[in-house]
Amino acid sequence: MEIREYLKQDKVLIFDGAMGTMLQNKGLKTGENPEVFAYNNPEKLVDIHKQYFDAGSNVVLTCTFGCNELKLPEGYTVEMIIENAVKRAREAMEKSSSQKEKYIALDIGPIGEMLEPMGTVSFDRAYEIFKRQVVRGVKAGVDVIVVETMMDLYEIKAAVLAAKENSDLPVFATMTFDESGRSFTGCLPESMVYTIQGLGVDAVGVNCSLGPVQILPIVEKIAAVSDIPVMVQANAGLPSMVDGKAVYDIDIEDYYRGVEKFVETGAKIIGGCCGTNPDYIRKISDNIDSIKIKKRHKKYIPAVCSPSKVVMMDQPLVVGERINPTGRKAFKEALKANNTDYAVNLAIEQVNGGADILEINTGLPGIDEKAAMVTILKEVQSVTDTPVQIDSSKPDTLEAGLRYCNGRTIVNSVNGKEESMNEILPLVRKYGACVVALTLDEDGIPKRAEKRFEIAKKIIDRAESYGIRKSDIIVDCLSLTVSAQQEEAYETLRAIKMVKELGVKTTLGVSNISFGLPNRRAVNSAFLTLALGAGLDLAIINPNDERMMEAMMSYKVLRNIDSGCTEYIKRYSEMKQENTTSQSKGDTPLNILVERGIKDEAKEKTIEMLKNHDEHYILDEILIPALDEVGKRYEKGEIFLPQMIQSAEAVKASLNVIKEKLASENTGDKVSKGRIIVATVQGDIHDIGKNIVKIMLENYGYEVVDLGKDVPVEKVVDTAEKENIKLVGLSALMTTTVQSMKDTIEALKTRLPDVKVFVGGAVLTEDYAKEIGADYYSKDAKSAVEIAKINL
Known part of the structure; x- marks a missing residue:
């Protein structure tokens, strides 16, 4: 039975448990590569898989979690590891006496380095890495592809696209979240699902x-919005070190009670995940049929999202219109000059003005519209968590936006022309986006509402034939210029009312109504109010036009959408009196540029400021306080890792200017508050956390000696002694390498007792850090900075 058919039954599909735990029991040494160990010990790998099959697993994951070209040591290829891993899983399947349906899953884990903009790996590079794994897995004969333990929505998107575009196999995808309800990069479970x-x-x-108790709220959030089967593999609690091994604190009975709640x-x-073994799986297999699987019946609410923000389309929303060159000379010039900071500033201003979604349009003759769309999309998404709507008349530009968007977007637009529907709707379906449907066809824009309704219905029917939900379609009944087409303009309002009966959302570019008239804001505001009353859902407007926002906020109050007038009171009781329009270039203070993460302008502002201020004033009185403010917002959950990294990069741009000035003056002065070693411990090839900590420390003025990943104990100690460094930061992402961390700490304390050590990584807790002898536990990059301030 094909695994998709299995999932249609009223039965639970059972996966295996931890691989690392089992390999350790088979002799895997601390810091040794699991995939290589399994390759060199095939009989041990076969036995592990057989134990899981015999315990009742329907599916075993191949020992390929870390099998990519960035992680494997020299002499071992992706192809040889995957081929061997699948072969051994197949042998185990044949040897197992279990009568259950059995499947082999290609296991694909994170590549071990961050994607841009937080890291250096491009989306396309990540895609190619995953594609190589997928192609070999398909050739080797797996039954399903499982993308797991992802922390970054952008990375899991690259992996899923690689799987979907290079195979016809079923694909399961899971991310990992902490108790805050977010992933390491700030991604929400709901964003992942959408x-x-x-x-x-x-x-x-x-x-x-997380263990089964802590992970349950995450499961509930996923189940609340997912329309497809939900998969859960919890850890067996929290780890502690016993005789050099990670031991978990949740026993089989407690774990099973957690499983009951999941189902x-x-x-x-x-x-099962870390700490589980065949006994845990046997308990599940022997008892799972007694648990009634909950039938999930819910009303689907269309939504768009960034990794850290979900915008549900269950009330009128504001779509910021200003990142669009039409009628905007300054943005046209910025596009021609490749000035992305201008678009970034527009994005920030619109979000501050109240935009729920940001439209991005780069359609300007004479430029590469597709390249500009990708560049501006990435820049905007690096500094704001507001979801986007991509707007273009060119299918290749729309697909580029769909592919590189980090989250779920809206495509603006498709129309009733056959060519448009045939080109755009397949893209919308492939990438799972929402779509704006324009009520025009080969004959242009109809005068009457009835004809616009007919075109809308034609597009909706065609979209549904592609598998696009009706509720994900947003019909634009088109605003016409009232000064030239007064009767037709009112027909737009009639059309909105009619189209709403089809069960779709509606949108309008509201300001189109007033072209050619004086006092346009008055007409726009009145038309917006009328359109909202007719059923408008997404208003494409300028959120920095306060009259438009007053109309929107007032409507929500009057329609009892803004319960208790909460948002209205918050906005207008705290409203500042200064002009909300954008500042001209050069007027924005350096600290604001840092907080916004605008690198190029921060650099230019620093050059300007150095004419009247010394470098220490800029560093100590502006840059560091700005980063502190960013850190506070990060800790409060107001911004997330991508935005914090962008702010750090803006500081880096400023620091580079300062360093160049000092070097040219040959003063011998240095912008350094002290020296710190950072290293990923021996046997661990993950650079993610360490690299983020490095960026933050450097931008607070510390000199960082980065020893890299998989660093031997002796190298850490020798470097600290030779360089007379008093603070060392150690990172580990794998449970199998925590012993290496402990060994490194012990060696440092033995030879250099005055050295302080802080540790961090996904497998660590504060108690665990104390247990292995660390002086400090660093839960994130901000806490690493606080530790540095105390010690240097």
């Missing part, structure tokens, strides 16, 4: 990082 489900995966869920919540695919 984005990845739309790409056509067969199951979505959560694994690793009762709606999960249909269950397994």
Whole structure:
């Protein structure tokens, strides 16, 4: 039975448990590469898989979690590891006496380095890495592809696209979240579901990082918005070190009680992650049929999202219109000059003005519209968490926007022309986006509402034939210029009322109504109010036009959408009196540029300021306080890792200017508050956390000696002694390398007792850090900076 058919049954699909735990029991040494160990010990790998099959697993994951070209040591290729891993899983399947349906899943984990803009790996590079794994896995004969333990929505999107575009196999995808309800990069479970489900995966869920009690709220959030099977693989609690091994604190009975709650919540695919073994799986297999799987009946609410923000389309929303060159000379010039900071400033201003969604249009003759769309999309998404709407008349530009958007977007637009529907709707379906449908066809824009209704229905019917939900379609009944087409303009309002009966959302570019008239704001505001009353859902307006926002906010109060007038009171009781329009270039203070993460302008502002201020004033009185403010907002959950990194990069741009000035003056002065070693411990090849900590420390003025990843104990100690460094930061992302961290700490304390050590990584807790002898536990990059301030 094909695995998709299995999932249609009223049965739970059971996965295996931890691989690392089992390999350790088979002799895997601390810091040794699991995939290489399994390759060199095939009989041990076969036995592990067989134990899981015999325990009742329907699916075993191949020992390929870290099998990519960035992680494997020299002499081992992706192809040889995957081919061997699948072969051994198949042998185990044949040897197992279990009568259950059995499947082999290609296991794909994170590549181990951050994607842009937080890291250096491009989306396309990540895609190619995952594609190589997928192609070999398909050739080797796996039954399903599982993308798991992802922390970055952008990375899981690259992996899923690689799987979907290079195979016809079922694809399951899971991310890992912490107790805050977010991933390491700030991604929400709901954002994962809306984005990845739309790409056509067969199951979505959560694994690793948390025990069954802590992970349950995450499962509930996923089950609440997912339309496909939900997958859960929790850890067996929290780890502690016993005889050099990680031991977890949740026993089999408690773990199973957690599994019962997962299934009762709606999960249909269950397994185990770190700390679990065949005994945990046997308990599940022997008892799972007694649990009634919850049937999830819910009303689907269309939504768009960035990683850290979901915008539900269940009330009128503001779509910021200003990142569009039409009628905007300054933005046209910025596009021609490749000045992305201008678009970034427009994005920030519109978000501050109240935009729920940001439209991005780069359609300007004489430029590469597709390249500009990708560049501006990435820049805007790096500094704001507001979801976007991509606007273009060119299919290749729309697909580029769909592909590189980090989250779920809206495509603006498709129309009633056959060519448009044939080109655009397949893209919308492939990427799982929402879509704006324009009520025009080969004959242009109809005068009467009835004809616009007919075109809308034609597009809706065609979209549904592609598998696009009706509720994900947003019909634009088109605003016409009232000064020239007064009767037709009112027909727009009639059309909105009619189209709403089809069960779709509606949108309008509101300001089109007033072209050619004096006092346009008055007409725009009145038309917006009328359109909202007719059923307008997404108003494409300028959110920095306060009269328009007053109309929107007042409407929500009068329609009892803004319960208790909460948002209205908040906006207008705290409203500042200064002009909300954009500042001209050069007027924005350096600290604001840092907080916004605008690198090029921060650099130019620093050059300007150095004419009247010394470098220490700029560093100590402006840059560091600005970063502190960013850190406070990060800790409060107002911004997330991508925005914090962008702010750090803006500081870096300023610091580079300062360093160049000092070097040219040959003063011998240095912008350094002290020296710190950072290293990923021996056996661990993950650079993610360490690199983020490095960026933050450097931008607070510390000199960082980065020893890289997989660093031997002796190298850390020798460097600290030779360079007379008093603070060392160690990172580990794998449970199998925590012993290396402990060994490194012990060696440092033995030879250099005055050295302080802080540690961090996904597998660590504060108690765990104390247990292995660290002086400090660094939960994130901001806390690493606080530790540095105390010690240097």
